[in-house]
Amino acid sequence: MADVLAEGYNVFDTKKSPSGTVKYLESPADVIGLIQSGKLAEHILLVRGGTTTFLAPALSMGAIGVITMSGAPESHLGILSREFQTPCVMTAHLTNSDSRYVVGSTDEAHFVEIARELDGKKVRLDCTDDEVGRVVAD
Amino acid sequence: MTTTLAKPDYDVLNVLALKKMAGAPAIAAVVELSPDDVEERLASLAAGGLAVVAGGAALPTDEAEPRLAATAAEIYAGVRGDDDVLALVEQFEKTNAALLTTMSSWQQVDVGGRKVANDHTDAAYDGKVISRLERLVGRLDGLIAALARHDARFATYATRFATALAGIDDGDHDLVSSPTRDSIHTVWFEFHEDLLRTLGRERAE
Numbered sequence: 001m002a003d004v005l006a007e008g009y010n011v012f013d014t015k016k017s018p019s020g021t022v023k024y025l026e027s028p029a030d031v032i033g034l035i036q037s038g039k040l041a042e043h044i045l046l047v048r049g050g051t052t053t054f055l056a057p058a059l060s061m062g063a064i065g066v067i068t069m070s071g072a073p074e075s076h077l078g079i080l081s082r083e084f085q086t087p088c089v090m091t092a093h094l095t096n097s098d099s100r101y102v103v104g105s106t107d108e109a110h111f112v113e114i115a116r117e118l119d120g121k122k123v124r125l126d127c128t129d130d131e132v133g134r135v136v137a138d
Numbered sequence: 139m140t141t142t143l144a145k146p147d148y149d150v151l152n153v154l155a156l157k158k159m160a161g162a163p164a165i166a167a168v169v170e171l172s173p174d175d176v177e178e179r180l181a182s183l184a185a186g187g188l189a190v191v192a193g194g195a196a197l198p199t200d201e202a203e204p205r206l207a208a209t210a211a212e213i214y215a216g217v218r219g220d221d222d223v224l225a226l227v228e229q230f231e232k233t234n235a236a237l238l239t240t241m242s243s244w245q246q247v248d249v250g251g252r253k254v255a256n257d258h259t260d261a262a263y264d265g266k267v268i269s270r271l272e273r274l275v276g277r278l279d280g281l282i283a284a285l286a287r288h289d290a291r292f293a294t295y296a297t298r299f300a301t302a303l304a305g306i307d308d309g310d311h312d313l314v315s316s317p318t319r320d321s322i323h324t325v326w327f328e329f330h331e332d333l334l335r336t337l338g339r340e341r342a343e
Contacts, residue, residue, distance in 0.1 A: 012246065012255065028158075029200045032190060053331065053341070057159035057197060060318065074238045076327055082245045082255075083317045130252045 003137040005123060006114070008092035010133030011073045012082045018065035019124035019138045020044045024115045028054040035061050044125060044135075046118055048111055049091070049101075053077070059084045065125045067092050067135055069114050070101050087125045089133030094118075140208035146171065148209045149291060150179040151188055152335070155198045155206055156328040162196075167320075168294055206335060214336045217288045226281040227337065233277045234330060240270050241323055244314050258311065268306060271314065271322055275299045278329070285336070292332075298325045 023043040025031055031054050034040055041064055047055055049070030059066075059080055066081060066088040073090055081088035091101050094117055099110045118135065126134040143151065149169045154160055162176040169176065180196050183189040188202045217223055244267045246253040247260075258264055278299070285292035302322050305313040315323040334341055 012253070027200050028198060028202075032197050032199075036192065053327075054158060056317070060159070074242045076238070079238070079241050079245065079315060079323060080317050082242075083315055083323075130254075 002124075004095050004134050005121065005137055006067070006089070006092040006094050006118065006135040008067070008089040008133050008135075009073050010127045010129055010131060011078045011088040011090055012085075012127070013130050014085065014087050014127050016085070016087050017124055017126055017128075018044060018087055019122070020064060022046050022067070022118045022121050022123055024119040025055070025058075031055060031058050034058065040064075044123055046115065049077075056080060059086055067118065067125070069111050070103075070106070087127040087133070089125060089127065089135060092133070092135060140204050142209040142212050143205060145213070146175075147179055147183060148206065148213065150176055151183055151198065151202055152206055152332065153328075154180070154183075154189060154196055155202050155335075156331050159195050159197045161194050165196075168298075169291070207338065210335050211338055214288065214338075217285065217336055218338060220284070220288070223281070223284045223288075226284055227333065230278070230281055230333070233274055234326075237271075237274050237326055240267060240274060241315055243267055244271075264311070268314070271306075272303060275303065275322065275326075281333075282329075285333075295325060295329045295332075 020043045023034065024046045025034065034043065035057060040058060040061055044065040044067060045055065045058060045063055046067045049068045053076065055066065055077060063086055066086055068077065068090045069092060071077060071090050078088065078090060092114065093100050094114055097113060099113060101110060122138045124136045124138040126136050150165055150171070153165045153168050157164065162173045162180060166173040166176045180189055180191055184191050187199060188205060189196045189198055245256055247256045247263065279296065282292055282296045298320055299322065302313045302320060302325060312319055313321045315321055317324060
């Protein structure tokens with residue numbers, strides 16, 4: 001069994017299993033920079049979450065996979081990822097950490113830890129389960 | 139202190155920030171300006187470091203949001219103090235949650251406890267979702283009208299919703315949730331973001 005680095009809600013079941021290097025996007029400028037670099041399709045995009053609305057251009061320009069650290073599959077981003085058929089794991093947590101996202105009471109360290117662990121890693125998304133989406137080391 | 143924008147520039151940059159990436163014609167379709175005028179405004183916003191124009195499309199820079207927020211605080215102070223608007227906004231939060239659930243039920247159906255993609259072969263199911271959407275959109279009428287009393291531009295949301303619903307009635311079901319068209323979901327999302335900015339509020343998780 002491949003090494004599962006993180007798990008979260010699977011936004012929709014798909015046999016698509018994109019792989020790429022995780023890129024943490026913190027701001028609209030990061031998204032613009034990535035699109036302009038022409039390397040969008042080489043990365044699995046990591047963002048903080050459901051309130052991250054700046055990701056839309058990346059999805060429309062062909063992002064291959066998304067991981068969020070908060071938010072629900074019913075959120076705006078979840079709806080968009082289904083429309084674009086971009087595999088998406090939401091509210092992912094690290095499998096080697098007890099830290100979990102809780103609405104309204106999650107401290108900064110939770111997000112920092114996930115970003116530090118995943119950013120730059122080569123991963124593959126496994127979105128075949130109807131509930132759990134997995135981020136697997138590739 | 140962040141300087142504020144003059145009105146046509148606010149409208150153009152606001153729509154650009156709502157759409158995240160757009161060309162002049164798409165912005166002109168929503169604001170009361172010609173595509174040429176929008177093009178000119180975009181060039182000036184880009185020169186001011188608030189937008190980036192590349193390959194026929196513009197994107198807002200990180201400086202755009204604080205500038206829009208500062209401007210909204212000034213030009214929409216009246217909206218923020220309008221009790222009628224604020225009461226309607228409370229209702230909107232509930233309606234918004236229902237809209238998100240309804241959109242998801244358009245995209246996915248529950249089969250034996252498992253969510254699977256809606257293949258849209260069940261016209262009766264789709265019909266029910268569409269009528270629920272129509273009712274939810276209808277619940278925004280009061281809020282849109284109250285906002286439009288402060289700034290007429292909000293009335294364009296009513297027109298856009300009506301256009302999308304008319305298209306859906308004509309069988310163009312992409313107008314429910316397509317992110318690349320002026321669908322119910324697109325218009326709703328932009329309205330919600332615009333409302334939050336107008337009121338100076340953050341999006342709830």
